[in-house]
Amino acid sequence: MTETSDEILPDRGFSPERRADALVEALPYIQQFRGAVVVVKYGGNAMTDPALAATFAEDIVLLRSVGLKPVVVHGGGPQIGELLGRLGKKSEFVDGLRVTDEETLDVARMVLVGKVGRDIVGAINIHGALAVGLSGEDGGLITAAPRDAALGFVGDVVSVQPGIIERLLAEDMIPVVSTIGSDGQGQAYNINADTVAGALAGALGAEKVVYLTDVPGLLADVDDPSSIVARADVATLEGLIADGTIGGGMIPKVQACIEAVRAGATSAHMLDGRIPHVLLLELFTDAGIGTMVTKGVEA
Secondary structure, three states: OOHHHHHHOOOOOOOHHHHHHHHHHHHHHHHHHOOOEEEEEEOOHHHHOHHHHHHHHHHHHHHHHOOOEEEEEEOOHHHHHHHHHHOOOOOOEEOOEEOEOHHHHHHHHHHHHHHHHHHHHHHHHOOOOOEEEEEOOHHHOEEEEEOOHHHEOEEEEEEEOOHHHHHHHHOOOEEEEEOEEEOOOOOEEEEOHHHHHHHHHHHHOOOEEEEEEOOOOOEOOOOOOOOEOOEEEHHHHHHHHHOOOOOOOHHHHHHHHHHHHHHOOOEEEEEEOOOOOHHHHHHHOOOOOOEEEEOOOOO
16 A cells, blocks of 8 residues: 555444445435446556555446446556666656657557556456456547657547447446557557546546546645545636646646546546545545536536
């Protein structure tokens, strides 16, 4: 466990009454979201900490078991960087994005599709043959285009054809999507996982898209972890970005939520992936946890 997750690990010594209350509290949410698609972007410490990875897999299986339709989207930047380093290739970044030449792209595909994706599928399938790994190249899922010539094979999403995902969901499977897309000529591109999660959620008409991050949520005061903004709409968030209240590394996270709900997701959620079972706390409790973003009347 990470130091942060140790600090916030919940007390497991619940009385039978408290356990029963938790189940009763969850019931209306289970009923409300039965049959709904929930896209979960998985990364950060939640991915690299073995204990958190195990609880994440449990959460995903539980969502599926009570009638929701989870879809996992993952990146793997640190893992790509690690393998590049072992191969003696130095990573170069422009505006936070890794410059991706042909060799780097090959490594990214190998890591995302062949290692990270397989690890997630394996963790879920401990609980039954439920998960299926695929990439945006499969079944024409994600059509991509280059973002900037200076970045090489870094792509943006042009379109999403979610048929392959919909067929897997219809069979009660759990899709695990690696964020590699391709253009009409078959050229592959590495795409930001937050961007893919939002675009996929929109194409699927997802009830929720959840971003697991290494921060508690959107903070009104970046120096105060308790100042979480529990709920905000797109117009409010855009105003906070414009006036500088939201800045730095928080902007891409907030922008991903904005783009997801504009693409068609009912709501987007920014959660602290360092908290064990954070998905269940957000979806199935009255208080929730983290930040929920909705489109709003004016957006």
